[in-house]
């Protein structure tokens with residue numbers, strides 16, 4: 241049986257080596273006589289697996305002891321509420337930048353808990369740009385600045401860090417681990433796991449410890465970062481199997497050479513794909529060149545009546561999940577860490593062949 245190439249935006253492709261290792265260890269993990277899924281979360285096995293996963297992540301991203309690493313549940317979407325509940329005073333304001341569908345959801349949730357200052361928005365360009373930082377209307381009294389370094393749906397990515405007084409709080413769901421970042425630039429980094437970390441069900445939060453202890457009294461214990469930190473992310477039953485699998489992905493990333501090596505591969509993959517799109521009158525990507533995502537590449541066909549045929553033929557060629565998000569249409573190729581350069585080459589070859597036959 242041959243595995244297809246999977247360009248799904250999330251849950252996304254996982255490294256085949258990781259899936260194989262999980263398969264080998266499925267019934268009897270390291271001679272323990274049972275599967276990871278069946279172990280108590282208080283057992284030394286699970287505690288060891290979680291500690292190793294955390295250490296490998298710290299090594300990969302260069303996370304210092306000034307930061308707590310939390311393995312939570314509820315997805316990035318529950319962090320849209322956790323962020324204001326943990327950081328925004330009852331009478332307070334926070335800055336948000338609106339660059340797409342995920343920013344919008346974070347803003348909508350933030351508004352339930354306090355004043356949201358939308359400091360800048362690219363809705364006017366249909367989210368194909370990042371608003372020039374000189375135009376951002378930041379508030380001096382903001383508790384934090386929230387933005388989305390990679391908009392998974394629009395395919396817009398920041399390759400720079402904005403100047404602010406307030407701590408930067410970022411939703412890195414679809415860009416985390418794709419290239420090195422300086423964690424010290426951020427107050428909080430959060431991410432759903434199902435793009436570039438592991439299976440769905442795990443949510444990662446990296447928070448500067450000095451920002452802990454500010455949660456509002458009404459903040460549910462399950463969303464309270466301090467509670468999670470005090471309990472080593474085991475306040476309740478954590479998603480043990482997802483943590484285990486994420487840990488295998490972290491080990492795999494280290495074997496690939498870490499995030500410097502991943503960045504080189506990811507840049508090569510993205511450059512090829514954008515070049516194939518730009519060099520053809522048949523395909524188009526709407527995003528300003530400087531802000532094109534390394535991970536999510538939306539593209540349209542000159543004739544959208546061919547969309548269905550494109551998807552059917554792609555699937556027959558072993559290229560899965562290329563349909564664009566329902567809010568934008570067209571196609572989208574998500575080319576996360578686990579999507580190999582061979583997969584991108586196969587996609588480009590298919591696109592060129594399709595164009596020849598249908599243009």
Ligand SMILES: *Cc1c(COP(=O)(O)O)cnc(C)c1O
Nearest residue numbers: 315316317342392411413414432
């Ligand atoms: C996928 C995604 C989300 C939603 O994540 P869930 O884990 O499903 O809540 C939020 N933000 C970004 C940037 C995403 O890519």
